[in-house]
Amino acid sequence: MKTDTLLTVRDLSLQVAGTGREVVQSIAFDIAPGEIFGIVGESGSGKTLATRALIALLPPAIRVKGGSVRYKGRDVLAMKDRELRDLRGAEIGVVFQEPMTSLNPSMTIGRQLEEGLILHTKASPEERRARILDMLKRVGIRDPEGALTAYPHEFSGGMRQRIMLASVMLLKPALLIADEPTTALDAVIQRDVMELMVELTRAEGTAVLLISHDLPMVARYTSRIVVMEKGAIVEAGRTENLLEAPQHPYTKKLLSSLPFRGEARAIDMSKAPMVSARNVVVDYAGRRSLFRRGKAKRALQGVSVDIHEGEVVALVGGSGSGKTTLGRTIAGLVKQSGGEIRFQGRSREADWTDYRLNCQMVFQDPYSSLDPRMTILALVEEALRLVPGLDVSAKRKRALETLEEVGLGADYAERYPHELSGGQRQRVAIARAIARRPRFLIADEPVSALDVTVRAQVLDLFSDLQKRYGFSCLFISHDLGVVEQVADRVVVMQDGRIIEEGDRDTIFDSPKEAYTRRLLSAIPALDQNEKGGVTLKWRLEN
Amino acid sequence: MKKFTFNGLIGGILIAILLLSAALGLVWTPFDPMKLSFTARLAAPGADHLLGTDEFGRDVLSRLMVGARASVWIGALTVGFATICGTLIGLVSGYARGWVDGVIMAVNNALLAFPGILLALGLLAVFGANQYGIIFALGIAYTPSMARVVRGAVLSLREREFIEASRVMGNGELYTMVRHILPNCLAPITVLATSMFGWAILSESALSFLGLGVPPPAPTWGNMLAAGRPFVEQAVWLGLFPGLCIALTLLGINLLGDALRDKLDPRMRGLK
Incomplete structure (x- = not known):
């Protein structure tokens, strides 16, 4: 696996500019091509900032303090803006949490999907249209032709997240970063979108970095997981091992916080209802x-x-x-x-x-x-x-x-x-x-x-x-x-x-x-x- | 946060100077503001007359002090009138919705579409050009914008869950409006009211300039500014000092208004 990694993160530390407070402390992990890798943590654990650093999209107040991020052997943190623009989208795609705000409300779906293709490929307009229609069909949009001229508000949250996924997967990236991709959706739609994501990425050989607070959901789809707490990785390992024999107290706490079935209680149903x-x-x-x-x-x-x-x-x-x-x-x-x-x-x-x-x-x-x-x-x-x-x-x-x-x-x-x-x-x-x-x-x-x-x-x-x-x-x-x-x-x-x-x-x-x-x-x-x-x-x- | 308090301090100082000189003008001025003096016509600012004299030999500083009273009074009452009426109308309109909202907003929009100064001119023609006529006319002209702003705030607030929580507790509509909706509208109201104070002083000047303001010889900043216009080349101080007074007052009011808004908002507390 070592000879064949897609993304290597070593000793990555991030700090708040000015105060110098470290929000991410020397984290390290590798992602292999085609692998589904999970980062689990609660809000404030630094998981989102850490993944933003992978594509050099940090908020202005956050600086890289040290460490390296290598994508296919190239140092991402040392890249110029031009190289970064070629990297984002074409090589590394990102799906964000909020399907309501991650699509531009004033652009049609067709135009939005086309943007990436125009930027990163030399496909002709006819080719682009064919590829978009094909992808919309694959993510389960019922009327792909109609969707091209529709606006985001005409779709439900689940459908929007499918469209978001389509727009990212159109460019066949080697790595997909999915930051809480289904948190805003209800349980059933959440599962449908996840299944779709796994199916699509598997077919294209795309690796996935799945970030979420939802440990069972991440565990269901990933082979390896790291657990983050307060900016540091507290535990890393193969998914089954980590779940069955957690080592770090925080991992144990996360697991014991999962809802378990409570005792069955006897309720007096003979009286009239309240x-x-x-x-x-x-x-x-x-x-x-x-x-x-x-x-x-x-x-x-x-x-x-x-x-x-x-x-x-x-x-x-x-x-x-x-x-x-x-x-x-x-x-x-x-x-x-x-x-x-x-x-x-x-x-x-x-x-x-x-x-x-x-x-x-x-x-x-x-x-x-x-x-x-x-x-x-x-x-x-x-x-x-x-x-x-x-x-x-x-x-x-x-x-x-x-x-x-x-x-x-x-x-x-x-x-x-x-x-x-x-x-x-x-x-x-x-x-x-x-x-x-x-x-x-x-x-x-x-x-x-x-x-x-x-x-x-x-x-x-x-x-x-x-x-x-x-x-x-x-x-x-x-x-x-x-x-x-x-x-x-x-x-x-x-x-x-x-x-x-x-x-x-x-x-x-x-x-x-x-x-x-x-x-x-x-x-x-x-x-x-x-x-x-x-x-x-x-x-x-x- | 520090920047705000610094600005607030400057605003406070400017307004304090204004209020103090207006108050002082009630009991004492260096010269009688009405007294004509042919020997000292258009005297330049100097040791005798600190800010010079006008074409009738009246002391500019004394007149500014007395005029401050009129300007502050007109500004404050106009803003008070527009704020109270506008807030009430906006609250009712936003909270009731339905046809009540439709009717109120139709009238409101018609008034908004009408230039404020023109409306005030028309009303002044009816009520006569005196201090209270101006206050009433400007107040009515400004009410629609306040109503609109408050209604917008109410519309977004009433969808929030804490309003529903209040209903679930069994609180009446009036109580909910006063206890939960009104306090949360304070920020936009403060901001608008402070800038309105500025508009009111400016409009009073404009009306005086057109000869529809407080009638001479009583001084206001506006009619002093207007009266100084023909003498700009010989006696620039006649226009300069009233103009400076208006500008500094507006600056002070705006700085103080921003600081007040932040002070009134508990969310700004504890931020460093």
Whole structure:
């Protein structure tokens, strides 16, 4: 392998200009031609900066401190701008995380794909067109001819990432750098895009450098992995060895942070449900123009779901399945066009104040769910504003207690949201929701925006609180791994309908519907061994 | 951050000088600003008259001090009027949406399309050319731009999850608007209000220049600037000093406004 490497990185260190703080500390690895190589790390581990250095595309504030990057024997860091331009795209292609922003919104797909071919090849216009159409077909775009003149906004996130992949693979690069290529996508589409990437690169003999925080996903496709923490490589090795017998404590921590199946709990299903949605229908009004109203879109087609006392019901499905709409409808944020929502045996509308006091919600994005101009204490106190029978000092005391409970001491009380990390913000959001001691909580993707280890901590916190206060919970998520850990019962949605529901073990061990199996095939079953390692088993779709 | 506080300091000093001299002008001026003196017509700046005298022999420094009061008063009240009205209209329009928004914005856009100074001229013809007429006319002319800016901010804010969180908590619409939306609109409001202060002083000058401002002999910076125009060649100080006063005030207001905006924003706190 040593004689035959594509990319060699030795002692690469990066620092912040001015302060001299090292953000990447002497990392080293090799990538062989055609190999799929993984870098795993959480946010702030320096994995993205390290890979940016490989194509000399560092942000202005970051400088190379030392070390070398050799591509096919040539020193990339010493290359002139011209040579670098020839290298990028033609030799090394890059797929970024955000399919929403990595395509130019004001250019047609055809023009964007053609750009690279014009720059790097001498193909004639007819040849270029033929190659683009062929590639679009290969990445699974249904109408390649039509796609040429379409704009990026006409495609979904998954489709855009396919187009991005097509634009990179058109030039048949020897190395593809994929930085969190599927993080913004839901689990099923994530898997489809990954499979496509592997298939295409294998066919072209392209090596892949796959960068992600998602260890099981990286492990599924790579032969070798390095784990980065705080700018340094803490462990490197063959994928199976690293998973089954991790050496470094951080790798062990990452592995133990993966969601494992929680204990099955006995829920008393004989009593009347706490919350009960009956045949809920939601229509989104169509776009209105001057003279006519566009066709309404039916987001929920008569959905019924029961949540019992103390029960955690997970609502799963891909994007567009209606799971978020159902959650928001039950929360009262979206008006239903039909059906009824009952709370403790009565219609929710019969005592709206009581329902408001007892139904709270945790949102997905901890960056936008907290008012940036309020202190942490004020945010939690606000939740108690409408609670009857508490005077000002009792409210303050309760707010401080609740903050303590979510692991944020008194010294956080006067801080503002921007001074907190994502995980801490989500703790504040949880504190705000439980400060009223609600009987029922709706959690919409509460951990999707968090890093692996932080996610594990927040999930633990959530389970503790749920045990202590015994609230019922509707837990909305596209990540079945998380669901496996927290849910008592699972409800699967597709196209605005419930297609399957059952207790967690039944759904995970013997799913009936094809769509449920498809969802499950995106996540591994984990077997923990005594050395702190795990074995991943991937469920088959059929 | 350091740069901002330095700028803020300079802005603060300029505005403090302005306010102090305006306040001093109420109780004491070196000379009577209205007193004519034929012996000292168009005297150059010197030991006797620090900033010279005008064509009637009136002391320029004294007149500037008294004029500062009028300019500050007109500027502040105009901005206050436009900010309050514009913010209210923008909040309601952005938060209510639907037909309310449609009607308000249609009127607003019609007003915006109309040149502000022309609108003010028309209103002044109705209300008469005096200090409060000017304030009212300019206030109405500036309200649409404030309404537009606030509405834009509200539209983007109302989609944020913390607004939904407030609804889930059971907070009323009015409470949500005042507690969550208004404070988060403060940054654009401050920026616009400070530049509006500048526009107001300039427009007052322009209106005075056209003879529709505060009527002479009462001095404002604007009518002093206008009155100095025929004497530019003989007595440049007649135009120079009022002009300098206007320019320095605008500079001060803008610097102070930027610093205030950063100070008011908790996100800027703790940044080094």
